[in-house]
Amino acid sequence: MSSVRGHPHNPQSGRLPAAWQVHVSAIRDDHTSGAASLTARAVEALVDLAASLQDSWEGVTMAGMISSVNTAVRELAAAQPAMAPLRRLCWAVEAAAENAAEEADASALATAVRQAAAAFNAAMQEHQRQAAEHAAALLPTHACVLTHSASSAVEAALLRAYSSGRLARVSCLEARPLCEGRSLATRLAEAGIPTALAVDALAARLVSQADVVLVGGDSVAPGGLINKAGTATLALAARACQVPVYAVCQSEKFLPSLPRTRQTGARPEGFAVADRAQLAGEVLPDPVPGLTVANYYFDLTPLDYLTAVISEAGPLSANMVRGLATGLRAPSSG
Template identity: 30%
Template sequence: MKDEIAILAEDREHGASELARRSLALLANRAQTSPATSCGGLITELNLIANRLRQTRPSMAPVQNLVGRWQSLLVCLPQEEVASLRPKIVALAQQLQDQSQQAVTAIARQTAALVGRSATVMTHSLSSTVVASFKILKEQGVNAVVTESRPLQEGYRLARQLSAWGIATTLITDAQMGLFVGKAKAIVVGADTLLNDGSVINKAGTLLLALAARRQNIPFYVASETFKRVSASPAQAHLEEKGPEELALEPQPGITLRNIYFDITPPDLISAYITEQGVYRQASELPFFTI
């Protein structure tokens, strides 16, 4: 169990929503295998694990929100026999995992409807919600403009996926954003976290793309599940800094290499939020995911 939590704590491959689903799967598995002999004992043990999972990824809103929702529903389950409680807990976790997957599909459909046919769509970084949108958009004959997204080149990974689907894809350096934004019908980015005022935490460079899009009057859409939203303000937000070795630049005395991985895009630069609950043009209308 400790090993499995450690794996989720160190995972750099998957997005926050995927890790929330994996956390729920881990909890469901423990509900089935726990040696607990009473309903109270089982629920206490699972809550402890759930809290540990949330502590290991404090900056991942979906882990907080989906696991938190699961915990709040756990106490409402009828506590009769531990043997009959186990499958109900598993079903609850499965239901939230499904809900999370359906949210992505709902967002992808709405994004495709907003963007329309034969459009050029530009994005930055690699968002699973944006990937799901492109999976529908490829049937609509879109082209893609993808930024490299230094340092880890998530954009190059996305470009390979899109081109494998037959989407004509242009890959540019992050610095060329201002040159290409005007060729797009719309910009669609994902979000790591939505803040209380509607600001968006996403891979560094997202703010620059939003500024360039506003300058040229290109719609800038954020495709994000509402369970990525937290009650923190931009001033309270912690922007993770990662190791300078990711920059692949030779260190040199006197040079400080910085690798802040995320930046914050303020709501006035966002044309609309595409969520599983609907499309919101105003940050003030954007709902919280209620636990």
Template identity: 30%
Template sequence: MDTMRWEDGALLLLDQTKLPEKTEYLRCTRPEEVAAAIRRLAVRGAPAIGIAAAYGLALGAREFKGTEREEFLRHLRAVKELLAGTRPTAVNLFRALERAYRRAEELADESVAAMQQALLDAAHHLFAEDMEICRRIGAHGAAVVPPGARILTHCNAGALATAGYGTALGVIRAAHAAGKVAMVYADETRPLLQGARLTAYELQEDGIPVTLICDDMAGYAMQKGRVDLVIFGADRIAANGDTANKIGSYSVAVLAREHGIPVYVAAPLATIDERLTSGREIPIEERDPEEVTHIGGRRLARAGVSVWNPAFDVTPHWYLSGIITEAGILRPPFKEAIQKALAAPKGE
């Protein structure tokens, strides 16, 4: 199924809050609807929310009915600010919006209609580009997967988190196609259960062997010799390789180090925020306490209990064996490897 698609002047977003029980699409015709879908995780995953936001910007552009170019750009900046305010951690969101907005600015001497079309074309381009990037990540990453591998992954970095192939699950898909994957252990990923609801579902749909485990079973699975390597995605990577990913990723990395198991992050180069010297500078989103106290609308905890609900944590770079990107696998020392990868011409 499609994570999203453009159809008859609207953005259709797969409502991931309903999976795996229901397959429903939200029809978004206004940027406010796209912003709301991003906030409530109907669309989620760093690459996917960036692409969705670019389409939201295109929808906002189409709402403008005037012909004054400067007025149009002011309107567009307001829409960009609305979409940028949805989620703070995933840098892909801001990069996608900035790329699309710059495209409109480049055509500031053209008609408003030309700029409106350029924004839609930019969103289409980001979608197609992400699909290609993820396939390249998968191809590079498959090389680190040994034959008969038992892989542990945390949260969902699959087709549902991207344009349609996946980063961490893209590596697993490519390795499975090469006959290397014996089993994938999917952490459930509390509090919103993206591993249980989405990752296990994706792998089942693809016929890839998967075993669902509770988050607190990961260490025991490693101790019992059931895990050969760990692969997860990223929402932002600092210049030194420190990586923000779904809450619980840091714990998995620490456990893997204790058991001598390699840990790989799979992410596009656009996830690297070279402006941040370390993970201490990555903004961490904190979400609604009800995500912890309730499941499916049913209360689990006593009313009034204090809740802390960070959506992400940061894994220091020294826990990572490599960062799998579309340009290849970046290895320690990560600061130098990242600088070289970002400086290289596209395609190298």
């Protein structure tokens, strides 16, 4: 990760070093990493930024310093709007910056930013570990599991279940167009787990052969689960086959409302997607005149289509998730 030290900026106007945009762009352009990985990278960027800004904050008002911090974290959250942990990280850092305002000291503010970011990431990782433990314990003995895309929380649950003798085999849907499911399937196979990789079109066939569908998630809100496109279809197929569907999502992925779309600013309804249309070339390399390509990375699965959301607190019903998510509040500055 390149350093942002030494680049001039004006905290009083909220402007950030030019190199900061390198960090933001790298997160924005990463379409294969999950929420946990992107959040860890965002934390590294914030730690680096805090050190850089501290070097340039002498003589700047506290309001100007806080303005710079708030601008930075909001740019991170906007880089991947479907990823709830980035927004929750934004909230944590904004709150820490406001709490440090009484110090009126650049060093204290920079320390508060670093500590808040690191604490958020540490809690998220620990909560993911606990959620994975709960998910592994829920699997029936010698379970056949079907999963979609490449969730680090699901991967942790599957590894734990296999080590305890609860897992017989895994089928991974590849998750087109970038096919991150292939990397998960490869890692599971290398760990000794009997694993099959399947094209997404086989989801309905494979779900009838599974004991459990286990997916991750990027955001959980009262309106549903945002995850890789294809999750909603998989949940519908599992519902028809009466196969339980669990989403492994620690509480840092909960939001009181769904992210807003880039296209209209409106919250998605029903099965509408929560992100912008991606590059047509990922699906159709050679453009055809008059032919448009629909390529979305995420879809929305109603909570009632899930058997449970598994967090660090264990399995949560749809109503429990709605209650927990609705109670969340962003800082007043957000």
